[in-house]
Amino acid sequence: MRLSWFTDTLAKRLFLLMWAALVGSHLLAYAAVRLVHLDQRDQRDERRMAPGSLPTFPSLPPTPGVPDARSPGGDRPAPAPMRDEPGPPDEGADLRPDMGGTGPLPRRSPGLPTEVLLLDYGVRLLVIALAAWWGSRWLAVPVKKLVKASDALAASIRSGPDAGGAPPQLDEQRGTREVREAARVFNSMALQLRRQFSQRALMVSAISHDLRTPLxxxxxxxxxMDLAAEPLQRSVTDIREINALVDTVLEVFRGDSGAAEAPQASDVAAFLQSMCDDLAEQGQAVTFQGESLVREIQPQALRRVLGNLIGNALRYGGRADVRLVRDERGGMRISIEDSGPGIAPAQLETVFEPFYRVDASRNRHTGGMGLGLYIARDLTQRMGGTLTLSNREAGGLRAEIVLA
Structure with a gap:
């Protein structure tokens, strides 16, 4: 007969675990104390204490109204000596004439030795501690599975619908009622998220295709057409800008920004020096500082991130100072600093949102489409790193990339 009814909820399992731990600790403590106590009794205790006189729970005090087995003779008081037998009164006797006593009262047991009491409580605490440790690990198993499935779901969403593969699923048939319900809700949520992201990517692809054709x-x-050169050039430039915007939006929603390339072992310092030299040859104010550091990187993705950040530094700050240092945790830290006006502290995180621009004029000569920083952070996170912005104390903005 299956006992699933007794363990189908978390509350019942906790109750059974606590009850079993308490009962088991009492039984084991009683067995250990009785074994040790019987081994350590001397001959005098054996003559004075009858077999089976040890209490059920030796460390507990006697209950009023219940015969105390620790007294000689169990529930029968020790017989008083005959009056015609001379001799000194028993040690510890209490004549108490005011109570009408005519003989010594039975002497109470001296109790259990200290080492036996320590063994008693030690066994109980050990059993309860082991049960608590095992119970905590047992209760944490479903949470660990949920965390692992959530990480897999996040990776599946970031990789985009074109990566293939079904979203992670949890077992809905095992565990307590709460665990099965959580698994059912998680599986439903994972399927809905996967479906929504797939539909969104499909919709953006359709819109992009429909826009490209008329453009x-x-x-x-x-x-x-026979038009003047200047109006014609402006019109063609606007159309190309719209095409570039469509391509960028499609790239963002598809998630194919280039982070799927295989990592390659490269000298990061040489990689950055090459980028900065190319820009310096074009007359840009770009400098680089850093020592040789070999790491596995994704060159195309990192080049795109750095190109965006260096371009922003040149556009808004007039110069870009690139620096590479070894991170204290064994990774690497790349910083790009400029001498511009910086960004208001309230906007340091807002600028990473899609289509957000600090310059509200939407002038293509003073900024892009508001997607550069969003793509840069997305690519950095896909490479397992972080991208943050901060204002320098001496003025200007600092963009910092931290990679493992």
């Missing part, structure tokens, strides 16, 4: 036709018509 291409419009650009071709403008190029074949």
């Amino acid at each position: 291409t036709r419009l650009r071709m018509r403008l190029e074949t």
Whole structure:
């Protein structure tokens, strides 16, 4: 017969565990104390104490109204000596004439030795501690499974619907009622999230395709029309900007920003020095400092992140100072500093949101489309790192990338 009814909820399992731990600790303590106490009794205790006189729970005091087996003779008081037998009164006797006593009262047992009491309580505490340790680990198993499944779900969503594979699923048939209910809710949520992200990517792809076709036709018509050179060039530039915006949005929603490439062991200092030299040859104010550091990186993704951050530093701060240092945890830290006005503290996190721009004029000559920092942080997180912005005390902005 299955005992699932007794363990189908977390409350019942906790009750049974606590009850079993308490009962087991009492029984084991009683057995250990009785064994040790019987071994240590001397001949005088054997003559004075009858077999079976040890109390059920030796460390507990006698209960009023219940015969105390620790007294000689069990529930029968020790017989008083005959009056015609001379001799000194028994040690510890209490004549108490005011109570009408005519003889010594039975002497109480001296109790258990200290080492036996310590053994008694030690066994109880050990059993309860072991039960608590095992119970805590047992209760933590479903939580660990939920955390692992949540991490897998987050990775599945970040990889995009094109990565393939079903979302993680938890077993809905095992565990307590609460665990099974949590597994059912998690599985339903994972399927809904996967479906929504897939539908969103499909919708954006359809919109992008539908926008590209008329934009291409419009650009071709403008190029074949007899228009002035300046208006024609402006119109074609606007159409190309819209196409670039569509491509960027599609890239963001698909999640194919380039972080899926395989890591390669590279000298990060040489990699950064090459990027900075290329920009310096173009007349840009870019400097680099750092020692040789070999790490596994994703070159294309890292190049895109650094290109965005260095470009922002040059656009808004006039210069970009790139620095590479070894992180105290064994990773690496890349910082890009400029000498511009910086960003208001309240906007240091807001600028990472899609389509957000500090410059509200939406002028393409003073900024981009508001997706550069969002893509840069997304790529950094996919590489297992972090990207933060902070204002320098001497003025300007600092962008810092930390990679393991």
